[in-house]
Amino acid sequence: MEETLFLKREEVKDINNYDFPALKKALKMKQEDVIVEVKRSTLKGRGGAGFPTGLKWELAFKEAADKKYLICNGDEGEPGTFKDRYLLEESPLKVLEGILIAAYAIGADEGYIYIRGEYAKPIRVFSRVIEEAREKGILGENIFGSGFNFDLYLVKGAGAYVCGDETSLINSIEGKRGRSRIKPPYPVEKGLFDKPTVVNNVETLASAAEIINQGADRYLSLGTEKSRGTKLVCLSGDIRNPGIYELEFGQATLREIIDDFGGGLKNGSGLKFVVPGGISTSILLEDELDIPYTYEDLDAAGSSLGSGAVIVVGEDHDLIDLMLNVSRFFMDETCGTCFPCREGNRQIYHMLKWKKNGFTAKERQLIKDIGKTIHLAARCGLGQTSLNFISSVLDKFEDELMVRGDINVEG
Amino acid sequence: MLKVNIDGQNLEVAEGTTILEAAKKAHIKIPTLCYEEGLSIYGGCRLCVVEVEGENLLQPACATEIRDGMIVRTHSPKVREVRKTLFELIIASHDISCELNCLTCSRNGSCELRKVAEDIGITEIRLSPINKGYGEDKSSYAIMREPNKCITCGRCIRKCEEVQGIGIFTMANRGPATIVTTFGDKGMGNVECTNCGQCIHACPTGALHEVYHYESVWDVLHDESKHVVVQTAPAVRVAISEAFGDEPGTIATGQMVAALRRLGFDKVFDTNFSADLTIMEEGTELIQRIKEGGTLPLFTSCSPGWIKFIEHFYPEFLPHLSSCKSPQQMFGAIAKSYYAEKNNIPREDLVVVSVMPCTAKKFEAKRPEMDGDVDYVLTTRELAGMIKAAGIDMVNLEEEEYDRIMGTSTGAADIFGATGGVMEAALRTAYELITGKELEKLDFYDVRGMTGIKETEVEIDGLTVRAAVAHGLGNVRKLMEMIKAGKEYHFVELMACPGGCIGGGGQPIPTTDEIRQKRIDSIYQIDKNKKLRKSHENPYIKKLYDEYLGEPGSHRAHELLHTHYTARGV
Numbered sequence A: 001m002e003e004t005l006f007l008k009r010e011e012v013k014d015i016n017n018y019d020f021p022a023l024k025k026a027l028k029m030k031q032e033d034v035i036v037e038v039k040r041s042t043l044k045g046r047g048g049a050g051f052p053t054g055l056k057w058e059l060a061f062k063e064a065a066d067k068k069y070l071i072c073n074g075d076e077g078e079p080g081t082f083k084d085r086y087l088l089e090e091s092p093l094k095v096l097e098g099i100l101i102a103a104y105a106i107g108a109d110e111g112y113i114y115i116r117g118e119y120a121k122p123i124r125v126f127s128r129v130i131e132e133a134r135e136k137g138i139l140g141e142n143i144f145g146s147g148f149n150f151d152l153y154l155v156k157g158a159g160a161y162v163c164g165d166e167t168s169l170i171n172s173i174e175g176k177r178g179r180s181r182i183k184p185p186y187p188v189e190k191g192l193f194d195k196p197t198v199v200n201n202v203e204t205l206a207s208a209a210e211i212i213n214q215g216a217d218r219y220l221s222l223g224t225e226k227s228r229g230t231k232l233v234c235l236s237g238d239i240r241n242p243g244i245y246e247l248e249f250g251q252a253t254l255r256e257i258i259d260d261f262g263g264g265l266k267n268g269s270g271l272k273f274v275v276p277g278g279i280s281t282s283i284l285l286e287d288e289l290d291i292p293y294t295y296e297d298l299d300a301a302g303s304s305l306g307s308g309a310v311i312v313v314g315e316d317h318d319l320i321d322l323m324l325n326v327s328r329f330f331m332d333e334t335c336g337t338c339f340p341c342r343e344g345n346r347q348i349y350h351m352l353k354w355k356k357n358g359f360t361a362k363e364r365q366l367i368k369d370i371g372k373t374i375h376l377a378a379r380c381g382l383g384q385t386s387l388n389f390i391s392s393v394l395d396k397f398e399d400e401l402m403v404r405g406d407i408n409v410e411g
Numbered sequence B: 001m002l003k004v005n006i007d008g009q010n011l012e013v014a015e016g017t018t019i020l021e022a023a024k025k026a027h028i029k030i031p032t033l034c035y036e037e038g039l040s041i042y043g044g045c046r047l048c049v050v051e052v053e054g055e056n057l058l059q060p061a062c063a064t065e066i067r068d069g070m071i072v073r074t075h076s077p078k079v080r081e082v083r084k085t086l087f088e089l090i091i092a093s094h095d096i097s098c099e100l101n102c103l104t105c106s107r108n109g110s111c112e113l114r115k116v117a118e119d120i121g122i123t124e125i126r127l128s129p130i131n132k133g134y135g136e137d138k139s140s141y142a143i144m145r146e147p148n149k150c151i152t153c154g155r156c157i158r159k160c161e162e163v164q165g166i167g168i169f170t171m172a173n174r175g176p177a178t179i180v181t182t183f184g185d186k187g188m189g190n191v192e193c194t195n196c197g198q199c200i201h202a203c204p205t206g207a208l209h210e211v212y213h214y215e216s217v218w219d220v221l222h223d224e225s226k227h228v229v230v231q232t233a234p235a236v237r238v239a240i241s242e243a244f245g246d247e248p249g250t251i252a253t254g255q256m257v258a259a260l261r262r263l264g265f266d267k268v269f270d271t272n273f274s275a276d277l278t279i280m281e282e283g284t285e286l287i288q289r290i291k292e293g294g295t296l297p298l299f300t301s302c303s304p305g306w307i308k309f310i311e312h313f314y315p316e317f318l319p320h321l322s323s324c325k326s327p328q329q330m331f332g333a334i335a336k337s338y339y340a341e342k343n344n345i346p347r348e349d350l351v352v353v354s355v356m357p358c359t360a361k362k363f364e365a366k367r368p369e370m371d372g373d374v375d376y377v378l379t380t381r382e383l384a385g386m387i388k389a390a391g392i393d394m395v396n397l398e399e400e401e402y403d404r405i406m407g408t409s410t411g412a413a414d415i416f417g418a419t420g421g422v423m424e425a426a427l428r429t430a431y432e433l434i435t436g437k438e439l440e441k442l443d444f445y446d447v448r449g450m451t452g453i454k455e456t457e458v459e460i461d462g463l464t465v466r467a468a469v470a471h472g473l474g475n476v477r478k479l480m481e482m483i484k485a486g487k488e489y490h491f492v493e494l495m496a497c498p499g500g501c502i503g504g505g506g507q508p509i510p511t512t513d514e515i516r517q518k519r520i521d522s523i524y525q526i527d528k529n530k531k532l533r534k535s536h537e538n539p540y541i542k543k544l545y546d547e548y549l550g551e552p553g554s555h556r557a558h559e560l561l562h563t564h565y566t567a568r569g570v
């Protein structure tokens, strides 16, 4: 099977050889028409939440304000996700183009690109892109003679996963503590410095640029009815060929992605399970992999597409070790604001840390209760999804993880 | 108006009403911990989560505004289950152990966690507590922090920042290491903390409390060689019986005096006496400054929270401060001079204890310029604790009178305990001293009440005296900025605590706006019922001047009753 190249069609790195066709096209359109085109494409945000991009732009466009901001979210903190790094390194000009188009559409004259602090190379590459774009007048006043002004600043991430959340990210850019804000108000109403702000993922913006460039019709011809277009899939774990693959939605099943693109499991090991959307999603077992890779099919299977990280786990891992690692990640990464997430993840970690011989029915119930509480009551997406992995492992490997004789006994 | 259905009750609410507020209207109590009326919404504890029809996840009632047609379930099985687990998690983070538990906690009678446990019906705790292993912050003379008990609800942070306008605390680190601490972890005694203690009222747990003096007071009470006298501030008598279950605002002066005698104090005196004395000195200072063209406006100096505030944030205004010591310290100075001499008690054997609504007075008593005149400062809460520990059924005691002569006072002294009271007392006296005429209307309603900044003008002998009053340091800062911007007054009263001392950091918990108002009402009631309502009419104050001090503002008065300040900066 071949990749479907929509975003990866060409890699654009040299500003002197790039014409910014999509941007030029957009600048000749009315703002509303740019939004209509993106709306028509049904593009959904690629940062994890899947919010319709055109609608987000429209909401921000309609806000009356003396100033608006556009923020490109390149924090990419979810383990196993590295597609934004790929785009920032290999197609930075496409990303810049997307930023400019979005800014133009919503009426922003200033923007930020927030790049994960550990991403030294993307930061270097993109800083140069910004400098060169300023020199060539692609950032600044009256871009391409259109009367549109826009400048862009790069902010290095502070190294916290939660800063990838749009409201935390806004706080972080404002120099405040990186923690989520209460919504509403949503960023499109009151975001950065209380001005209407659109936050979009790197991949979202690059896709938007290609949609303007190749047309929404081309995009709509790809994928399924509910998942249009293509997705950059980050394949990693115990497979032969890890990497970024661009796939049309519905083109392949999860199993095909693992076997055809990933080359199957390495070292001839068997497959234990797959994390289909990054460690904040629920796992799928071997016999659940024959489903098309789309938003709707993964949802129906009880998991989610998340940020596009498909992590394949082979047989020789210790389940409790894996849970402990994931738990440690979430415990350390909670921003600490809300009690269920901060204390729940702390407790789960402590429970797992001393676990060697399996769980009792009582412990099992406790973890379930904590999982439910965090999911239902946490303040932001980090907390709400933080126990998906652990709960699903416990559910699906009950036989293996419970103390013998304690299975299904109500504690 | 928006229509909403909460737990089957239909009601209409105004736009912008939160689910929490609407539920209250429907007489439904939703548990909260990080929410406090008057502070910004934090949305951290999540105890207030409710089911909203059409939403998968539960919504925080404190932060969610009613939308038209909303259907809300505040105590459905799902919600109750989540709340219980949530509560288990909170308790596990709160470090209850053998040596640190509810029984030994400063908040054993007023802990909000216990109230919440009762409200949501907790019957089991399945998680063992996690000891966070932090050290205590003992750097302050007034307030102590026990971070292991802190549940990081952020109420102290918001109280200090939003109401008091200071911002001593901050939330540091993330994840499990998240901690509330002082700026740069320097400790409360080493930052711009004013010691007002309002953060204690904000705290739902025992993580913040006053620095205790009661153990030392027990010691001296049992030491035969010591002569121990006690003074009680005006605001204590209208609040202390709350600690025994009485209605807020119950006046318990006589019962408290009786209890103090039973505790073993050799003399039970009244800070009101020295409040009358303060008016004589401060009134004289005001008149002098007006007549001789001194620095105006004159600022009152009886609130040590305000004193520390101005020393940090407006040191350039220090010359405006009255040089008068606070009533607490005036009392100490007179006790250790006049009283000691008259009764032949060697200074080293005389112990002066004060009972204050205030945590900042603990700091004040330790200021080097105060010469240790006041040995120990108990808060209202500490005294209530001692009375309980002695098995005294205070509220049912026969009323007793203060000892003479330092126990006699006028109504002008009583109202010191409420915002605007010092101003009113000073105006009563200044008017009569300047004009030599009797003041007809004694009540200055303009300066009473909970409005943040109050102003009044009084005609005295052809001069229009302009006065202003601010209480709560947030309002104090506003008024200071107005003055900085050129607003002119003659006399300004400033109190660190919202409502004045009746809302002080040492008062019974809870202290809410409603309770503050009730205490204020009682204070004015006491004043109204007194025969003498003007400080200069206090016969024993006259006697003190005749026998010992000479006249107000005399050399000796200055030596004993006046002080100086330190520019601290930030």
Ligand SMILES: Cc1cc2nc3c(=O)[nH]c(=O)nc-3n(C[C@H](O)[C@H](O)[C@H](O)COP(=O)(O)O)c2cc1C
Pocket (backbone or CB within 6 Å): A044, A045, A046, A047, A048, A049, A050, A051, A053, A073, A074, A075, A076, A077, A078, A161, A162, A163, A164, A165, A166, A167, A199, A200, A201, A202, A204, A205, A380, A381, A382, A383
């Ligand atoms: C804990 C947390 C971490 C997140 N991290 C990222 C991230 O690294 N990159 C990203 O684009 N979006 C991240 N998001 C989602 C953003 O909040 C936001 O929805 C997204 O940037 C919007 O862009 P999109 O609509 O283009 O997807 C995160 C959300 C949460 C709750």
Ligand code: SF4
Pocket (backbone or CB within 6 Å): A162, A179, A180, A333, A334, A335, A336, A337, A338, A339, A341, A342, A378, A379, A380, A381, A382, A383, A384
């Ligand atoms: S869910 Fe976790 S990360 Fe989100 S606000 Fe709460 S503590 Fe912070």
Ligand code: SF4
Pocket (backbone or CB within 6 Å): B143, B159, B160, B164, B166, B167, B168, B169, B192, B193, B194, B195, B196, B197, B198, B199, B200
């Ligand atoms: S005592 Fe007053 S100034 Fe000090 S931290 Fe508490 S509220 Fe702030």
Ligand code: SF4
Pocket (backbone or CB within 6 Å): B149, B150, B151, B152, B153, B154, B155, B156, B157, B180, B202, B203, B204, B205, B207, B208
């Ligand atoms: S000290 Fe008290 S008020 Fe402050 S955060 Fe901790 S528990 Fe809350």
Ligand code: SF4
Pocket (backbone or CB within 6 Å): B195, B196, B302, B303, B304, B305, B306, B357, B358, B359, B360, B361, B495, B496, B497, B500, B501, B502, B503, B504, B505
């Ligand atoms: S207002 Fe009263 S209680 Fe508050 S700090 Fe000042 S003197 Fe103390």
